[in-house]
Amino acid sequence: MKVMIRRSETGLSAYVPKKDLEEPIVAMEKPDLWGGTVTLANGWRLELPDLSADTKLPITVEARRLND
Numbered sequence: 001m002k003v004m005i006r007r008s009e010t011g012l013s014a015y016v017p018k019k020d021l022e023e024p025i026v027a028m029e030k031p032d033l034w035g036g037t038v039t040l041a042n043g044w045r046l047e048l049p050d051l052s053a054d055t056k057l058p059i060t061v062e063a064r065r066l067n068d
Contacts, residue, residue, distance in 0.1 A: 001018060002018065003016055005025075005057060010044070011024060013025060023044070024041045034052070034053065049063070053062060
């Protein structure tokens with residue numbers, strides 16, 4: 001699914017246009033964000049693509065939602 005990652009005044013957030021959902025990112029598997037999973041405030045876990053640590057935000061990426 002397409003997910004836009006952006007930095008706001010409160011930290012990182014993810015926006016899923018197809019669901020009209022924007023949630024803060026509350027946990028990251030890897031400190032540089034890319035190539036691991038992130039957890040959103042609503043409990044969703046997303047697997048992000050492996051990108052360079054210096055990737056500019058905001059950016060839209062293809063992420064995969066993980067089921068628990």
